[in-house]
Amino acid sequence: MNRRTFFLLTLLLLFTLCFTGCGDKGPTAPTTYTVGENTVPSLDTIMAEGEGLFASDDGPIPDYPEDHLFYYRQVTAPKDLALRYMETLKAEGFTLINEENEEIEEADDVRERSGTIIMAKAAKEQGSIFRVIMGWSKASCSVQTAVIEGSITYIPEEPEPGQSGGAATPITEQVDYIKSMTPAELGLPGDSMESYDVLPAEGIVMVDDISCRRISVYSSDDKDVSNTILGTYLVSLDQQHLYRVDILTQKVEVLK
Numbered sequence: 001m002n003r004r005t006f007f008l009l010t011l012l013l014l015f016t017l018c019f020t021g022c023g024d025k026g027p028t029a030p031t032t033y034t035v036g037e038n039t040v041p042s043l044d045t046i047m048a049e050g051e052g053l054f055a056s057d058d059g060p061i062p063d064y065p066e067d068h069l070f071y072y073r074q075v076t077a078p079k080d081l082a083l084r085y086m087e088t089l090k091a092e093g094f095t096l097i098n099e100e101n102e103e104i105e106e107a108d109d110v111r112e113r114s115g116t117i118i119m120a121k122a123a124k125e126q127g128s129i130f131r132v133i134m135g136w137s138k139a140s141c142s143v144q145t146a147v148i149e150g151s152i153t154y155i156p157e158e159p160e161p162g163q164s165g166g167a168a169t170p171i172t173e174q175v176d177y178i179k180s181m182t183p184a185e186l187g188l189p190g191d192s193m194e195s196y197d198v199l200p201a202e203g204i205v206m207v208d209d210i211s212c213r214r215i216s217v218y219s220s221d222d223k224d225v226s227n228t229i230l231g232t233y234l235v236s237l238d239q240q241h242l243y244r245v246d247i248l249t250q251k252v253e254v255l256k
Helices: 003-019 078-091 171-179
Strands: 032-035 038-041 053-061 064-073 095-097 114-122 128-137 140-149 152-154 196-200 204-207 210-219 229-236 242-245 252-254
Touching: 032 064, 032 140, 038 128, 078 095, 078 114, 078 128, 078 140, 095 152, 114 152, 171 196, 171 210, 171 229
Parallel strands: none
Antiparallel strands: 032 038, 053 064, 064 140, 095 114, 114 128, 128 140, 152 204, 196 210, 204 210, 210 229, 229 242, 242 252
16 A cells, blocks of 8 residues: 555544534535646535535645645545446546556455445646546545546456457567667667667556557666666557656656
8 A cells, every 4th residue: 555545544544533423414515626737526426315425525645745635524435436336437438447557347445334436537737647536534535636647557458359459469579669669769779789688568558548568678688787677668559649657756758
């Protein structure tokens, strides 16, 4: 569990302890959550009368100013509400992911008393994702929204028999494409890619609705850095688009 998710669950627990027993109606609930140019229907839009009350919008979270946190209290069935909201987000184009922004088939932290569900989709801002984290504990729910730099790694789709879809493109094509370039074109030192090992990662990464493969470059000469990634790149399946991923910030930069 990373610090941001742990921080969310801690705040949710404190909120539950503070507001248990309160019976006032509370503030007006938002109908949408908006971050930058991105908007999604709020949790309140699927809540029935008496199912829960909107409690607060805490705005930006300390240490994570890009995140906004919304609380709901007196929730009769928090887990079920979160799972219903997950289906709503799927209809809005969101994908279920883990903390590493990798697509997963099922949420892995769905307990009755408490848990979290993370979903995301490509944001309007280039090289970013619009992420929504749902959390619940006892009689409370929370929704945490943010636009963060990065991309989603998708599970490869199985191609239809006799068809050659984008996901069916041999990954060797993207590897060969990187090997055919010069180090200078990739922002690397040296005169030839023969000094580097080029290795692909499984899965499809979406960048601005373009399907890409993730390719990592390592040094093959220097034993001290032979296991260190010197560059990470995203190559579209048709090799018409090339991106570089900053190793530290995960920011995506357009190279082609």
